[in-house]
Amino acid sequence: MSTPPRADPAIYRRLRDHMLQLKQPGFGPGAVQKVLMDWHVDNGTVTVLAAADGTGSLYFSSGGGFLGGGQGYPEVREAARHAVGLAERLMPQFRKTDSIELPARGSASFFVTTNEGIYTVVAKEADLRNGLGPFAALGNAMQAIITGYRLRQQKAPTKN
Numbered sequence: 459m460s461t462p463p464r465a466d467p468a469i470y471r472r473l474r475d476h477m478l479q480l481k482q483p484g485f486g487p488g489a490v491q492k493v494l495m496d497w498h499v500d501n502g503t504v505t506v507l508a509a510a511d512g513t514g515s516l517y518f519s520s521g522g523g524f525l526g527g528g529q530g531y532p533e534v535r536e537a538a539r540h541a542v543g544l545a546e547r548l549m550p551q552f553r554k555t556d557s558i559e560l561p562a563r564g565s566a567s568f569f570v571t572t573n574e575g576i577y578t579v580v581a582k583e584a585d586l587r588n589g590l591g592p593f594a595a596l597g598n599a600m601q602a603i604i605t606g607y608r609l610r611q612q613k614a615p616t617k618n
Contacts (some may be wrong), residue, residue, distance in 0.1 A: 467502075467521040474505050474517055478558050478569055478576055485510070490570050493545045495600040497566035497583055506600040508541035514603040524607050531610055537602035544596045545570050551592060552577035568593060 474494065482491045493508045502519035512528035512535035528535035545552075545568070552570055555578045561567040566586055570577045579593065586597035 467519060469521050470503075470505070470517050470519045470523070473515075473523070475558065477507055477515075478571060480571070481573060482510075485573055488549070488572050488574060490542050490546045490549070490572060492569075492571045493541050493596070493600070494569040494571075495566060495597065496560050496569075498561070498563050503560055506603050508538035508545075508600060508603060510539070510542045512536075512538050514538035514606065516604060516607060527603075527607055527610070531606055533609060534603055534606035537599060537606055540602070541596060541599035544599050548579075548592060548596060549577070552579050566597065568596060 474496075477492060478494060480492075485491055489510070491510055495506045496503055498504075504519070505517040507513065507515040507517070509528070513526055514528045514531075514534040514537060515523065515525045517523040528538050549570065552568070554575050555569075556576075557578075558569065558576065561580055564583055565580050566583050567578060567580050581591060581593040581597065585591040586594050588594075589598075
């Protein structure tokens, strides 16, 4: 019996950076294409991606993740589109950036991509957890993508 390959942590940075840099055709000026949320967990960092087309993905700094669940999971697709809509309304609070670094511990970073570039804002994790501040709803929308995947995993038949 063969052992499954180990996840490659280098993949995390490449996926995250690629999604932040990728420009998508067909969007008007200033239209939000993607939202990414980064925060630290006990064993690394998690990035949640929400795209205007309903793509919802999770990237783990350990190298694992879930990609493109919006194509097959309606709850992930709806959560991703909702997050993009919230980000569009919050755009005046984002600032254009050239830096796509991960946040400091205790903080969560949000990145928004448009045809004009990358925009960011940092929020305190405690504020997001406690529903405080203007980005709590966006944080909850991004968490709904994770919930969508969890619900699908719970419904998945187990292999014997």
